[in-house]
Amino acid sequence: MLIITLGWWYMMLKLAELMDTVFFVLTKKNSHISALHVIHHSLVAWSVWMGVNFGATGQNAFFPFVNCFIHCVMYTYYALAALGPRLRPYLWWKRYLTQMQMSQFISLIVHGSIPVFYDCGFPPYFGYLTIFEASLFFALFFNFYVKTYRRQEAERSR
Incomplete structure (x- = not known):
């Protein structure tokens, strides 16, 4: 029962993140909206709902942790x-956040493969869903990473 309760609270967090996207649209803050942002927050909210309603087990707890x-x-x-520009020199590690997120997606692909290739009692369709979603997110975040950080490197070298 605890895993369902925790899953429900996690789903509420993901719905709050989705509302962030909705507010950006309603307030016409188009600079804050990207395909990555909309796809990521929409799909995560949906897949967490699926997990809580149809697969609330330990296997599905890996992603939220x-x-x-x-x-x-x-x-x-x-x-x-x-907190302002005076802290900017200490925030050199933003690109590593994106790398951490991409590493997360790779770990989810590996973890999602378990029920696909081994009969562990967890529905394989959740594995396929995880592999698809994590692969899509990896591609979107990788594209963002290349556009953002490779462009910065090219501009610095000029």
Whole structure:
């Protein structure tokens, strides 16, 4: 029962993140909206709902634990960035957040493969869903990483 309760609270967090996207759209803050942002928050909210309603087991607990750790680091970065420009020299590690997120997706692909290749009692369709979603997110975040950080490297070398 505890895993269902924790899953429900995790789903509420993901719905709050989705509402962040909705508010950006409603307030016409188009600079804050990207395909990555919309796809990521929409799919995560849906897949967490699926997990809570149809697969609330220990196998599905891996994603929230890893994701919560990444988000704790990410929101620490955002909190420090919100304190103003005097902290900017200490925020050199933003690119590593994106690398952490991409590593998270690789670990999810590996973890999602377990029920696909081994009969562990967990529905294989959740494995396929995890592999698809994590692969899509990896591609989106990798594209963001290349556009953002490779462009910065090219501009510095000029």
